[in-house]
Amino acid sequence: MMKKISGFLMVALLVSGMLVGCTSKSALENEKKDKELKVGFSLSTLNNPFFVSLRDGAQKEAKQKGAELIVADAQDDTAKQASDVEDLIQKKVDILLINPTDSKAVAAAIRSANKAKIPVITVDRATEGGKVLSHIASDNVEGGKMAGKYMLDQLGDKGKVIELEGIPGTTAARDRGQGFHKALQGHNKVKILASQPANFERAKGLSVMENLLQREKDVQAVFAHNDEMALGALEAIRAAKKEIMVVGFDATEDAVKAVKKGTLSATIAQKPEEIGKQAVDISMRASKGEKVKEFYPVSLKLVTKK
Numbered sequence: 001m002m003k004k005i006s007g008f009l010m011v012a013l014l015v016s017g018m019l020v021g022c023t024s025k026s027a028l029e030n031e032k033k034d035k036e037l038k039v040g041f042s043l044s045t046l047n048n049p050f051f052v053s054l055r056d057g058a059q060k061e062a063k064q065k066g067a068e069l070i071v072a073d074a075q076d077d078t079a080k081q082a083s084d085v086e087d088l089i090q091k092k093v094d095i096l097l098i099n100p101t102d103s104k105a106v107a108a109a110i111r112s113a114n115k116a117k118i119p120v121i122t123v124d125r126a127t128e129g130g131k132v133l134s135h136i137a138s139d140n141v142e143g144g145k146m147a148g149k150y151m152l153d154q155l156g157d158k159g160k161v162i163e164l165e166g167i168p169g170t171t172a173a174r175d176r177g178q179g180f181h182k183a184l185q186g187h188n189k190v191k192i193l194a195s196q197p198a199n200f201e202r203a204k205g206l207s208v209m210e211n212l213l214q215r216e217k218d219v220q221a222v223f224a225h226n227d228e229m230a231l232g233a234l235e236a237i238r239a240a241k242k243e244i245m246v247v248g249f250d251a252t253e254d255a256v257k258a259v260k261k262g263t264l265s266a267t268i269a270q271k272p273e274e275i276g277k278q279a280v281d282i283s284m285r286a287s288k289g290e291k292v293k294e295f296y297p298v299s300l301k302l303v304t305k306k
Contacts, residue, residue, distance in 0.1 A: 036068050037094050037095070037283065037284060037287050038067075038070065038091070038093045038095075039062060039067055039068065039069050039070070039093060039094065039096075039097060039283050040070050040072070040088030040091065040096045040097065041069055041070065041098075041099075041279075042074060042088065042096070042098045042109075043055060043071060043073055043074060043099045044076060044081070044101040044125070045074065045075055045101070046073045047075065048228060049228075049253060049254065050227075050228075050272050051099065051272070053252075054099070054123070054124065054272040054273065054276040055276060056276065057272060057273030057274060057277040058279055060273075060276075060277065061276065061277040061279075061280040061281060062280050065280065065281070067280060069280065070091065072084035072085075072088060074101050076199075078101050078105040081100070081101045081105075081106060081109065082106075082109045085098065085106075085109035085113065089112060089116045094118070095119045095120075095121065095283045095287060096113050096118050096119070097120075097121050097122075097123050098110065098120060098122050098123065098127070099124050099125055100125045100126075100127055100170065101170075102170060103126060103169055103170055103171045106127050107127055107128055107129025109130075110127055110132065111129065114130055114131045119133045119286060120132050121134045121136065121279060121282060121283060121286075122135045122136070123135075123137065123276070124138075124172065125137070125171045133286060134282055134292050134293060135294065136296045136298065137275065137296075137297070137298065138270045139297050140175035140176045141175045141178055142300060143176060143179060143270070144175065144180040144181075145182055145183045146179075146183075146300065147176075147183070147223050147268055147302075148179065148180045148182070148183025148184050148223070150247060150265075150266050151221050151247055152183065152184065152187060152190065155190065155245075157187055157189055158189035159190055160190075160216070160218055160220055160221075161192050161193065161220065161222070161223065162192070162193055162195075162196075162212055162222045162223075163194070163195040163196070163222075163223050163224075164197075164205055164222065164223070164225060164229045165195055165197045166199065166200045166226060167197065167200055172225070172226075173197075176249060177195070177225065180223055193212075193216045194212055198229045198232070199229075200228055200229060202229065202232040204232065205224060205228060205230065205232025206232035206236050207236075208229075208232075209232065209233040209236035210236045213236060219242075220244065220245065221244060221245040222244055222247070223246075224246065224248050225249055226248065226250050227250040227251070227252045227255035227264075227267055228250075230246050230247070230264060231254060231255060231264070233246055234246055234258065234264060245265045247264075247265055247266045247268075249268045249270070250267065250268070250270050250272075251268065251269035251270060252267075255267045256303060259303055259304065260305065262305055266302060266304045267303050268303070269302070269303045275298050278296055
């Protein structure tokens with residue numbers, strides 16, 4: 001009888017052990033479910049509506065796709081951006097999105113991410129160093145050409161022009177300027193009186209334009225590398241009681257309103273939310289082992305009152 005009871009106990013213990021074993025395995029499998037992708041996003045500045053929209057597009061896509069997005073604002077400071085990237089590396093992000101404050105200066109931070117084996121995707125502005133998985137941006141050279149061609153058409157192929165440049169060292173400023181100058185090549189009756197940086201800032205656009213208007217009395221048109229500088233230039237032009245055509249770049253909300261009113265002649269429309277959305281989407285695809293392209297261009301269009 002005792003032998004039978006012992007036998008039953010042994011069977012019961014074995015079954016119990018098997019059940020415990022099954023339960024432990026199930027819990028382990030749950031722990032191994034796909035973890036949430038952690039994406040670090042270092043932005044050049046959030047003191048600009050364009051980059052706020054870019055961030056918003058990334059955040060919406062991250063929420064929809066179930067990814068964690070950690071955003072850092074470099075406040076247009078190259079040293080802070082380097083520190084932000086190091087902090088994101090320490091937080092063990094799975095992938096890094098970087099919108100450089102300066103294309104050369106950011107290279108060291110990208111190399112740090114490379115060393116940590118964290119893939120990097122550049123957004124809106126490219127880098128001049130380090131290994132990058134992909135780049136997502138508008139075709140800024142083409143956008144500069146569009147602005148130049150529109151200006152030529154409005155001027156009738158003759159006139160004196162001022163160019164307000166973005167932050168020196170950024171690919172956006174370089175490429176937009178390059179496209180603009182290409183459009184004006186061969187048009188000898190159009191003269192660029194000055195090309196001066198205003199750092200993509202409205203206040204700087206205002207002060208630079210004020211100084212230029214004191215020096216250059218006969219100006220017919222202004223091309224600004226972004227809408228913030230264009231809107232600042234418009235303030236200076238109004239204060240000087242002059243009528244000068246101004247063309248911007250980005251199609252921010254304030255700029256589009258100014259175009260509708262007829263104060264801003266035109267702006268080149270980028271799609272910052274789409275750029276941010278694509279940045280997260282490409283991150284998700286790359287994390288799953290999908291092959292991604294080196295460059296994803298986002299379309300542009302000319303916005304006028306018509």
